[in-house]
Amino acid sequence: MSGVQIDNLVKGQNLRAVKTLREKNYNKYSLSAEDRNKNHLVTKTIEPNEEFFSRMILLKNYKTGELKEVKDRHMFVQYGEHITYSENEWEELLTYRIYQGSKSQLYTWAMYLVPKDAKEGERFYMEDVIDDIVAERFWDGIYRAQDGVGIWNGHSIEIDTKLYDRVFMVG
Amino acid sequence: MEVKLLNVIDKKIYTDDGSFLKKIECPKNISASDLNSQPDNKLFCNQCEKSIIDAQAISEDNLVKALKEDKNTCVKISRLNPMFRFVQ
Numbered sequence: 001m002s003g004v005q006i007d008n009l010v011k012g013q014n015l016r017a018v019k020t021l022r023e024k025n026y027n028k029y030s031l032s033a034e035d036r037n038k039n040h041l042v043t044k045t046i047e048p049n050e051e052f053f054s055r056m057i058l059l060k061n062y063k064t065g066e067l068k069e070v071k072d073r074h075m076f077v078q079y080g081e082h083i084t085y086s087e088n089e090w091e092e093l094l095t096y097r098i099y100q101g102s103k104s105q106l107y108t109w110a111m112y113l114v115p116k117d118a119k120e121g122e123r124f125y126m127e128d129v130i131d132d133i134v135a136e137r138f139w140d141g142i143y144r145a146q147d148g149v150g151i152w153n154g155h156s157i158e159i160d161t162k163l164y165d166r167v168f169m170v171g
Numbered sequence: 172m173e174v175k176l177l178n179v180i181d182k183k184i185y186t187d188d189g190s191f192l193k194k195i196e197c198p199k200n201i202s203a204s205d206l207n208s209q210p211d212n213k214l215f216c217n218q219c220e221k222s223i224i225d226a227q228a229i230s231e232d233n234l235v236k237a238l239k240e241d242k243n244t245c246v247k248i249s250r251l252n253p254m255f256r257f258v259q
Contacts, residue, residue, distance in 0.1 A: 076212065168247055
């Protein structure tokens with residue numbers, strides 16, 4: 001599952017790592033008695049995040065019959081500045097929504113294995129963030145956080161979303 | 172079209188021939204919520220109340236030109252932008 005990784009940003013902080021177990025990888029051997037005894041099993045269902053939905057348009061060229069899937073009739077193109085699909089040349093066949101998060105994982109479950117000796121407020125390196133969290137928007141893409149830092153609040157893990165602000169630089 | 176990479180080394184941006192362009196460092200340590208999109212593909216920084224260049228909406232040549240003209244121009248760059256090579 002691809003996404004934005006921030007491991008370089010937290011290297012050197014000596015955070016303990018929290019493992020994730022996903023339904024797709026689960027079998028009767030994947031969680032040992034030791035895993036169960038030594039960890040809080042923070043279990044979640046994976047629901048879609050509205051921020052990962054994008055509207056798409058399916059266009060058909062009147063002359064050539066070519067089909068194009070675009071986000072807008074006016075789009076930025078990397079080295080060619082802008083491109084326009086005019087209403088005179090392109091017929092709108094339909095609009096639809098796509099999900100740019102981890103679509104194949106939706107409505108499955110996953111769990112974090114958080115050490116039972118975790119102290120409230122302790123920060124952990126999360127190797128595989130369960131929820132779809134927006135780490136960066138770039139061109140027309142929405143990129144989810146692949147890893148991150150989670151804070152133990154005594155009963156669950158809260159992902160430190162401020163860290164993803166450092167995926168970009170300003171100055 | 173030939174893609175000219177810009178190198179980012181220790182927050183400093185260099186052209187592919189090694190010329191220094193600017194140091195990218197925000198003293199106000201802004202976050203994404205401080206930036207609002209503007210119709211001309213620029214971003215408006217609420218902290219400094221000025222427009223900044225969004226590098227995802229400009230060509231390398233135009234970015235280099237803008238930074239050479241004014242090193243105080245602020246720019247937002249993403250680590251996902253293939254225009255930049257981030258050197259650790």
